[in-house]
Amino acid sequence: MADVVREVERKYEVADGDDPAALLPALDVKGVRSVVDRGTVRLDATYYDTADGRLAADGLTLRRRTGGPDEGWHLKLPVEPGVREEIRAPLSNAPPRALTSLVRSRTRGVPLAPVIRLRSDRHVWRLEEDSGALLAEVAVDAVHAERTAGGDGPGGRGDDDGAPDGVSGPGRTTAWTEIEVELGDAGGAKLLDRVEKRLRGAGLRRSSSASKLERALARTAPAGTRPPGVPTARTPRTETVPAGGSAGDTVLRYVREQVTALVELDPAVRRDLPDAVHRMRVATRRLRSCFRSYGTVLDRRVTDPLGEELRWLAGELGYDRDREVLTARLADAVAELPRPLLHGPVRGRLRTFAHARRSGSRRRLLGVLDGKRYLALLDRLDALLADPPLRRAAAGPAREALAATVHRDTGRLASRLGRALDLPPGPDRDLALHDARKAAKRARYAAEAARPALGKPAKEYRRRLTTVQEHLGDHQDSVVAREALREIARQAHDAGEHSFTYGVLYQRESDRAAARERELPGLWRETAAALRDAGLPGPAAARTGDGRRAR
Numbered sequence: 001m002a003d004v005v006r007e008v009e010r011k012y013e014v015a016d017g018d019d020p021a022a023l024l025p026a027l028d029v030k031g032v033r034s035v036v037d038r039g040t041v042r043l044d045a046t047y048y049d050t051a052d053g054r055l056a057a058d059g060l061t062l063r064r065r066t067g068g069p070d071e072g073w074h075l076k077l078p079v080e081p082g083v084r085e086e087i088r089a090p091l092s093n094a095p096p097r098a099l100t101s102l103v104r105s106r107t108r109g110v111p112l113a114p115v116i117r118l119r120s121d122r123h124v125w126r127l128e129e130d131s132g133a134l135l136a137e138v139a140v141d142a143v144h145a146e147r148t149a150g151g152d153g154p155g156g157r158g159d160d161d162g163a164p165d166g167v168s169g170p171g172r173t174t175a176w177t178e179i180e181v182e183l184g185d186a187g188g189a190k191l192l193d194r195v196e197k198r199l200r201g202a203g204l205r206r207s208s209s210a211s212k213l214e215r216a217l218a219r220t221a222p223a224g225t226r227p228p229g230v231p232t233a234r235t236p237r238t239e240t241v242p243a244g245g246s247a248g249d250t251v252l253r254y255v256r257e258q259v260t261a262l263v264e265l266d267p268a269v270r271r272d273l274p275d276a277v278h279r280m281r282v283a284t285r286r287l288r289s290c291f292r293s294y295g296t297v298l299d300r301r302v303t304d305p306l307g308e309e310l311r312w313l314a315g316e317l318g319y320d321r322d323r324e325v326l327t328a329r330l331a332d333a334v335a336e337l338p339r340p341l342l343h344g345p346v347r348g349r350l351r352t353f354a355h356a357r358r359s360g361s362r363r364r365l366l367g368v369l370d371g372k373r374y375l376a377l378l379d380r381l382d383a384l385l386a387d388p389p390l391r392r393a394a395a396g397p398a399r400e401a402l403a404a405t406v407h408r409d410t411g412r413l414a415s416r417l418g419r420a421l422d423l424p425p426g427p428d429r430d431l432a433l434h435d436a437r438k439a440a441k442r443a444r445y446a447a448e449a450a451r452p453a454l455g456k457p458a459k460e461y462r463r464r465l466t467t468v469q470e471h472l473g474d475h476q477d478s479v480v481a482r483e484a485l486r487e488i489a490r491q492a493h494d495a496g497e498h499s500f501t502y503g504v505l506y507q508r509e510s511d512r513a514a515a516r517e518r519e520l521p522g523l524w525r526e527t528a529a530a531l532r533d534a535g536l537p538g539p540a541a542a543r544t545g546d547g548r549r550a551r
Contacts, residue, residue: 006084007085008192013178013205013206014177020140024179029197032129033130035125038126041068043067045064046114048063048113049062053217055103055106060076075099087099104266105263106263115147117145120143126184133184135183136195137181139180139182141177145216146220179199181199245453247453251394258287262284265283266280266369269365280317281321289446293449298390306380309380313377326477326484330481334346334505402446406446406447406458409446410465413440413442413443414524414528416432416439417524420435433475437469437476448462468527475513478516489503
C-alpha cells in the first residue's frame with residue numbers, strides 16, 4: 001500500500017565555492033521554539049524516466065532512494081508551484097506497479113529506465129514549536145549527480161565533449177550545494193516566508209530549478225537534446241490570446257487545456273480521489289463538444305473519429321458516476337420525508353440498489369485506463385495538437401469566427417427548447433428537454449472556449465447558459481429518479497415490503513419536474529435578454545408552449 005505525503009518546500013541556491021555553513025543564518029524565527037541539529041545523512045537516489053523524458057517534461061519525478069527515514073520508492077506529482085504530492089512505496093529492485101500505473105498516461109507503454117543518480121550528503125535542522133511538533137526542516141544538500149546510460153535520450157550517449165560547462169568527464173557528472181526548506185505538519189506558509197526572509201538577508205536566492213532532478217538533467221544534458229521541462233504538445237500555454245488573435249490559436253488553446261486535464265486527472269482517477277472521475281468525464285465532454293462546435297476551425301474529418309472515442313471514454317467514466325448522483329438524490333429525498341411517510345426498510349433498500357451494479361466496476365475502469373484503446377486515444381490527441389487539422393477559417397480573426405459559433409449554438413438551444421415546450425407533458429417532452437440540455441452544454445462549452453478572445457461577453461454567456469443547463473439537468477435527474485423509483489418499488493414489492501414510500505417519492509419528483517417545466521419559459525426570456533445585452537448577437541427566443549415566444 002502506497003503512502004501519500006503533501007510536500008511543500010522551497011529551494012535556495014548556493015554559489016559554487018561558497019560555504020553553506022557560513023551563509024546559513026540563525027533559524028530561530030518567530031514561532032520557532034527550538035532548532036534541533038539532526039546531523040548528516042547520506043542519500044542515494046536513482047531517478048527513472050522514459051528515454052525522451054516524458055515525466056520530466058510534465059514535472060513528475062519517480063525515484064528509488066536509500067538512506068534517511070523514508071527510503072523507498074517516491075513518485076512526486078505537481079500540485080502547484082512549490083507544492084507536490086509524494087506517493088511512497090516500499091523499497092524494491094524494480095519500480096512498483098502501484099507507482100508506474102500512476103504515470104501510465106504519460107509513459108503509454110514506453111519503458112522506464114534510470115536516467116540520473118543523485119548522491120547527497122544532507123545536513124538537517126528541525127524547527128520545532130513548544131510541543132516538539134515539526135514546523136519545518138531546513139536541509140543543506142551537497143549533491144553529486146551522474147547521468148546514466150538510460151538518461152541519454154533516443155540519440156544515445158553522444159560525444160563526451162558535448163557536455164555543458166561545469167560538467168566533468170565521460171560520465172557527465174556535476175555537483176552543487178543547495179538549501180531546502182520543507183514545511184512540517186505543524187507549520188504554515190507564514191513560517192516559510194519568515195525563514196525565506198532570513199535566507200535572503202544572508203544573500204541566498206530562490207533556486208531557478210523546481211527540483212534536483214531538473215537541475216541535474218539540465219547540467220548533464222548531451223549536446224543538442226531538448227532541455228528538461230520544455231512543454232509537450234499538450235501542455236497548456238497560459239498566456240492570454242492577444243486581441244486580434246486567430247480563431248485557430250484560441251480553439252487550440254482550449255483543446256490543449258482539456259487534453260492536459262485528461263492526462264493529469266488520470267492518476268487521481270486511479271487513486272479514486274473525490275470528484276476525479278467527474279472532472280475527467282467533463283474534460284472528455286468539453287473536447288468532444290469543442291470539436292463539434294468549431295468544425296469551421298478544425299477539420300471534422302479528423303476530429304469526428306476522435307469525438308466518437310471520447311464519447312466511449314465518457315461512457316466508461318460514467319459507469320458509476322451516474323448511479324452515485326442518482327443515489328445521492330434519492331437519499332436526500334428520503335431524508336426530507338416526515339417520519340410518518342417512511343414505511344418499511346427504505347434506506348436499506350436504497351443501499352442495496354446503490355451497490356447492486358457497483359461490484360467489479362472499479363476494476364473495470366482501471367482496465368479501461370490500462371487498455372490499448374484509451375492510451376491510443378491519448379496518443380491521437382497529442383498528434384492532433386502537434387499537427388492540428390486547421391481549416392481556412394482558423395487563420396481568421398478569433399472574435400468574428402467564435403462569436404458566430406456561440407450565436408449558432410445558442411440558437412440551436414433556443415430551437416430545441418421551443419420544440420420541447422410545444423409538446424404536452426409526458427415522455428416525449430422529457431426526451432426533448434433532455435436534448436435541449438445537451439444543446440445547452442454545447443453552447444456553454446463553445447462560449448467557454450471563446451472567452452480568451454471575446455472577454456466578458458463570453459463569460460456572461462457561459463454563466464447564463466450554465467444556469468439553463470443546471471435547470472434542465474435537474475429536470476432530467478428527476479426523470480431518471482422516477483424510473484429508478486419504479487424499479488425499487490417493484491423490488492420492494494417482490495420482497496414483501498411496503499412500497500408506499502416509493503410512491504410518495506415518485507410524486508414529489510413528478511411535482512419537481514413539473515415545476516421546472518413551468519419555470520423554463522420565464523428563465524429563458526430572462527436568459528435570452530441577458531445574452532443579447534452581453535455584447536454579442538442575441539439568440540433566437542424559445543416558444544413557451546402556448547404559441548407565444550419567450551422574449
